[in-house]
Amino acid sequence: MEVEDALRMMRDPLGAPFYPRVFQVLLLLTWVVHIYFVTVAVGSSVTTIYGFRRGDERWLRLARSCARLTPSGVGLGIVTGIAPLLFVQVIYDPIWYASNALTGFWSVIFIIVVASGYTCAYVFYLKGSADGRLLWSSVLGLALLVLAGWIMHVLASVSIRPEHWREWYAPNGVADTRGIEFHSFNVARVAFLLPLQAAIGTAVTGLIYTWYRMKRDDADREYLTWVAGLSRRLGIIASVLYGGVGIAWAVTEGADYDLTAPMAIALGGVGLAMAAFFAAHRDPVGIGRRALGAWFASLAVVAVIREVIRATALSRFNYDVGSYPYRVDWGSVAMFTVTTIVGVSIITYMVMVLFQSGIGAGERIPRGIDRLGRISTAMLGAWFAFFLLVGVYAVVAL
Numbered sequence: 223m224e225v226e227d228a229l230r231m232m233r234d235p236l237g238a239p240f241y242p243r244v245f246q247v248l249l250l251l252t253w254v255v256h257i258y259f260v261t262v263a264v265g266s267s268v269t270t271i272y273g274f275r276r277g278d279e280r281w282l283r284l285a286r287s288c289a290r291l292t293p294s295g296v297g298l299g300i301v302t303g304i305a306p307l308l309f310v311q312v313i314y315d316p317i318w319y320a321s322n323a324l325t326g327f328w329s330v331i332f333i334i335v336v337a338s339g340y341t342c343a344y345v346f347y348l349k350g351s352a353d354g355r356l357l358w359s360s361v362l363g364l365a366l367l368v369l370a371g372w373i374m375h376v377l378a379s380v381s382i383r384p385e386h387w388r389e390w391y392a393p394n395g396v397a398d399t400r401g402i403e404f405h406s407f408n409v410a411r412v413a414f415l416l417p418l419q420a421a422i423g424t425a426v427t428g429l430i431y432t433w434y435r436m437k438r439d440d441a442d443r444e445y446l447t448w449v450a451g452l453s454r455r456l457g458i459i460a461s462v463l464y465g466g467v468g469i470a471w472a473v474t475e476g477a478d479y480d481l482t483a484p485m486a487i488a489l490g491g492v493g494l495a496m497a498a499f500f501a502a503h504r505d506p507v508g509i510g511r512r513a514l515g516a517w518f519a520s521l522a523v524v525a526v527i528r529e530v531i532r533a534t535a536l537s538r539f540n541y542d543v544g545s546y547p548y549r550v551d552w553g554s555v556a557m558f559t560v561t562t563i564v565g566v567s568i569i570t571y572m573v574m575v576l577f578q579s580g581i582g583a584g585e586r587i588p589r590g591i592d593r594l595g596r597i598s599t600a601m602l603g604a605w606f607a608f609f610l611l612v613g614v615y616a617v618v619a620l
Contacts, residue, residue: 225384225385225387225539226539226540226541228316228384229316229317229384229536229539229541230541232315232316232319232320233315233316233546233547234312234315236549237546237547237548237549238312238313238546238547238548238549239312239548239549239550239551239554239555240548240550240551240554240555241548241550242312242313242543242544242546242548243543243544245309245312245313245543246309246313246529246543248305248309249306249309249310249313249529250522250525250526250529251522251525252302252305252306252309253306253525253528254518254521254522254525255302256299256302256303256305256306257415257419257521257524257525258423258517258518258521259295259296259298259299259302260295260296260299260303260371261416261419261420261422261423261424262291262295262299262420262423262424262427263291263292263293263295263296263299263343263367264364264367264368264371264416264417264420265420265421265423265424265427266288266289266291266292266295266424266427267288267292267343267360267363267364267367268364268420268424269284269285269288269424270285270288270289270292270346270351270360271285271357271360271361271364272285273285273286273288274354274357274360280445280448282354283445284449284452285351286351286352287431289343289346289347289350289351289360290347290351291427292343292347292360292363293340293343293344293347296336296339296340296343296367297340300336300340313543313546314381314532314543316384316541317381317382317384317536318377318381320380320381320384320387321377321378321380321381322377323391323401324380324387324390324391324401324405325373325376325377325380325401325403325404325405326399326400326401327400327401327402328373328376328377328401328402328404329373329377329401330401332370332373332374335366335369335370335373336366336367336370338363338366339362339363339364339365339366339367339369339370340363341363342359342360342362342363342366343359343360343363343364343367345359346359346360346363368416371412371415371416372407372412372416375407375408375411375412375415375416376404376405376406376407378528379405379406379407379408379411380405380406381532382531382532382535382536383406383535384536384539385538385539386405386406390403390405408471408474408475410467410470410471410473410474410475411471411474411475413467414464414467414468414470414471414489415524418460418463418464418467419464419521419524421456421459421460421463421464422456422457422460422461422464422496422517422520423517424453424456425453425454425456425457425460425500425513426453426457426510426513426514426517427453428449428450428452428453428456429450429453429454429457429506429509429510429513429514430510430511430513430514431446431449431510432446432447432449432450432453432506432507432510433507433508433509433510433511434510434577434580434581436507436508437581438580438581446507447507450506450507451506453506454500454503454506457496457497457499457500457513458497458500458501461493461494461496461497461499461500462493462494462497463493464489464492464493464496465489465490465491465492465493465494465497466490466493468485468486468488468489468490468492468493469486469489469490471485471489472485472486472489472490473486475531476531478535479531479534479535480534481530481531481534484530485527485531488523488526488527489523489524489527492520492523492524495516495520496516496517496520499512499513499516500513560605561605563601564598564601564602564605567594567597567598567601567602568598568599568602570594570598571591571594571595571598571599574587574591574594575587575591575595578591
């Protein structure tokens, strides 16, 4: 059987429930949010360990803040990772399931690795962040998070090389069902996407932190100015390296798909643009929102590059998302839309309340936020009631 035929036959026979290109766009958008939180978790973990090793007062204070941030970043990375994973399973199901089968051992333990990394980070925050005890727990948590990132990198790399699946599954004609081999990887790509994005993401988060904390009447301006300056310097150095390693990724993996030039221009340009952004703001205390916007725009470029690589790799076997069969299921579309609206409303309300309480804006939240809370919680109650009624109907009437 040819690879092209195998990919076609492995698709969901029912097709996608909506227009495939829509899922492709949603995949890009949700990946940007997901990778931000993942890399912030890694970066804050490194900062925690380094800060406690340094031991001076300012570094210890920053390390304690990062120790609190790490488990939150992991948790948010997990939650925001559900959406892009589901979109991949909808439009790229043949390559996703094949890569999981070929790397089965690591796919199975992935959840265990992530959960263990979160547990280690949380244990250190809860029991050791006050005085630095149990620092080994933070180190172990970081190692596990990096391992999780490596596993996902290998899965992605294996998935875009279907021409090698047969030889990887049965080397020398003998089936290897262990799924323990790392069949394909690119060091430049993983360095670009994990440690360097973690460094820039941590720098951006530091600037958001200083912008936010400066709004308090009791803000420690000297300390926050130091954090902002440190974040700016980290951002400049990491962005320059980011662009250089991005070019290395283009030269290595990009060459396999005749994408070296566009990838080098895009990724090198993103690195230089971020470095220029950080360098241009000599007083970085109040630039948190702008830094976040610039970083999300950069991540969007990276998301597009990743998608171009995947689409180009699969186009050699006539696999195209635009030609994926679909059948519009308006019930599923309506459910997805309503769930998204309810979820975004609740999250927006919670973020606004936390923001107001964090800056010490008084005992009562503004009337507009209170109204949003009432509406969003009412929608959430109606959403739960609807699901309950559907379940009762399915049990009683069907």
